[in-house]
Amino acid sequence: xxxxxxxxxxxxxxxxxxxxxxxxxxxxxxxxxxxxxxxxxxxxxxxxxxxxxxxxxxxxxxxxxxxxxxxxxxxxxxxxxxxxxxxxxxxxxxxxxxxxxxxxxxxxxxxxxxxxxxxxxxxxxxxxxxxxxxxxxxxxxxxxxxxxxxxxxxxxxxxxxxxxxxxxxxxxxxxxxxxxxxxxxxxxxxxxxxxxxxxxxxxxxxxxxxxxxxxxxxxxxxxxxxxxxxxxxxxxxxxxxxxxxxxxxxxxxxxxxxxxxxxxxxxxxxxxxxxxxxxxxxxxxxxxxxxxxxxxxxxxxxxxxxxxxxxxxxx
Numbered sequence: 001x002x003x004x005x006x007x008x009x010x011x012x013x014x015x016x017x018x019x020x021x022x023x024x025x026x027x028x029x030x031x032x033x034x035x036x037x038x039x040x041x042x043x044x045x046x047x048x049x050x051x052x053x054x055x056x057x058x059x060x061x062x063x064x065x066x067x068x069x070x071x072x073x074x075x076x077x078x079x080x081x082x083x084x085x086x087x088x089x090x091x092x093x094x095x096x097x098x099x100x101x102x103x104x105x106x107x108x109x110x111x112x113x114x115x116x117x118x119x120x121x122x123x124x125x126x127x128x129x130x131x132x133x134x135x136x137x138x139x140x141x142x143x144x145x146x147x148x149x150x151x152x153x154x155x156x157x158x159x160x161x162x163x164x165x166x167x168x169x170x171x172x173x174x175x176x177x178x179x180x181x182x183x184x185x186x187x188x189x190x191x192x193x194x195x196x197x198x199x200x201x202x203x204x205x206x207x208x209x210x211x212x213x214x215x216x217x218x219x220x221x222x223x224x225x226x227x228x229x230x231x232x233x234x235x236x237x238x239x240x241x242x243x244x245x246x247x248x249x250x251x252x253x254x255x256x257x258x259x260x261x262x263x264x265x266x267x268x269x270x271x272x273x274x275x276x277x278x279x280x281x282x283x284x285x286x287x288x289x290x291x292x293x294x295x296x297x298x299x300x301x302x303x304x305x306x307x308x309x310x311x312x313x314x315x
Contacts, residue, residue: 007062007064010059014058019047019051025225025229027200028226029100030102030116030196031203032199038203038207039210040208049117053095057095057118060096065096067097068094068096068097069098069164069169069177070097071099072093073180073182073184074093075091075092075093075160075182077104077182077184080092080104081105081106081109081192086102086111086112089122089160090121092118092121094123094127099181101116103189103193104181105196106196122161123163126161129151130152135148152250162247162248163248164176164246168246174186174236174261175245180236183236186240187269194233194276200226201283204223204286205219205292208221220293227284227301227302228305230281230284231305234277235308235309237273238273238312240268241269241270242266244261245258273309281302
């Protein structure tokens with residue numbers, strides 16, 4: 001209703017191929033932790049949960065919420081490896097972030113499988129409070145502003161109440177990266193993520209050829225997913241170099257909005273990229289896999305990913 005902002009009706013529409021995308025992401029991010037993902041076709045119990053979280057995200061949009069690309073960088077990295085913390089708080093404060101599955105989690109962290117998937121988080125609850133809580137003492141919209149301003153200032157002391165919409169994806173803040181988990185410290189998060197990708201590589205051929213009589217398209221899909229995930233995580237590190245953090249504020253708040261990332265962090269990120277992006281990732285070049293999916297192209301495939309990281313670095 002344009003007079004009140006009340007939601008009268010909303011629909012979430014999706015295509016069946018969203019399941020293929022979820023399968024690729026889930027396997028390439030947390031497949032090393034979940035035996036249910038180490039097959040070509042996920043059981044309905046797992047696929048249903050993955051579709052459920054997508055629907056919850058889209059319902060957030062029907063409530064008026066934009067994406068929140070800052071959310072995943074607002075929890076300390078060590079916290080999202082802590083099983084008790086993740087059980088209480090999730091691995092990202094907002095289901096409106098593009099923080100998919102907890103790819104920094106290591107086997108020794110013993111995080112429950114149900115806690116690897118995004119869920120409605122602490123920021124989402126806060127956003128509902130800010131947008132929908134009645135303020136009985138306010139008789140006009142203008143009279144609501146002091147209360148709303150006080151609630152908005154809670155982000156100064158509670159970082160996971162901060163937000164950034166889609167504009168952050170192309171911005172300079174490394175904490176507003178797309179498809180990121182643990183980007184409070186993207187270097188360490190990516191190091192942990194790459195360890196997991198290395199655990200997944202030996203599984204590709206076994207899983208992709210498990211259905212007799214099929215072609216090798218599953219091998220290709222699984223391999224492409226791992227290469228794409230590798231390139232995506234390296235891109236989070238590239239944002240640190242030349243980066244500027246942003247803390248959105250109103251004129252009623254003190255302090256700066258923008259602050260350059262420290263030189264120490266930038267140099268650490270550059271060293272990581274030299275060792276992990278621009279040195280040949282031999283662990284990705286398994287001849288047994290490559291000779292089942294293409295006659296050539298591994299150089300173009302890996303080189304293309306490296307070029308993408310380089311472009312992000314010098315942007």
